[in-house]
Amino acid sequence: MNGDVLRVKQAGPRPVPRETIDDPCRDAYQCELDYILRTLQRLGVDRHDVEDLAHEVYLVLRRTWHEYNPTRTLRSYIFGVAFRVASSHRRRYWREVSFASVEAPDHAPRPDQALDSARARALVLASVQRIPLLRRAVLIMHDLDEIPIRDVAATLQIPLFTAYSRLRKARREMEIDLAHLRTGGSAHEGG
Secondary structure: OHHHHHHHHHHOOOOOOHHHHHHHHHHHHHHOHHHHHHHHHHOOOOOOOHHHHHHHHHHHHHHHHHHOOOOOOHHHHHHHHHHHHHHHHHHHHHHHOOOOOOOOOOOOOOHHHHHHHHHHHHHHHHHHHHOOHHHHHHHHHHHHOOOOHHHHHHHHOOOHHHHHHHHHHHHHHHHHHHHHHHOOOOOOOOO
């Protein structure tokens, strides 16, 4: 009998279960879980990572619960924790994700847009080819190459007003020709 008493005394006091210590933290987490999930999403966390990071928020809350000042609102404290967790996740994500495996968004035009652009380009090129060379040169230099009209006139060694006149006439010819090309005809043959 003495041996049994001795064993009880050696065992000492029973430890308090951890669940009892964490009750206020766990209760706060469970009450504010929807808020935590929304906050993480608003902070730019990918929807696939939100639940994992919410669990990480809980672990941080548990670790730092003794620092929580009840005079502050609970949500502001939780927001601060969620913000730091989300920021840490973002930094870690950019360090760990291999750029070779990341798919970049495709900014190329859709096939139908590419086809429309190719058709429009072909019509414009066909129309430009029909404009007589002296007027075509002014149109290409000014409208396509964006060279100021004074420099066009100087390069082609023509008076400034002649350059303006050729540009205006080339634009009109091109407009008329494009209208006819769209309908299947041609405004003028040759040049």
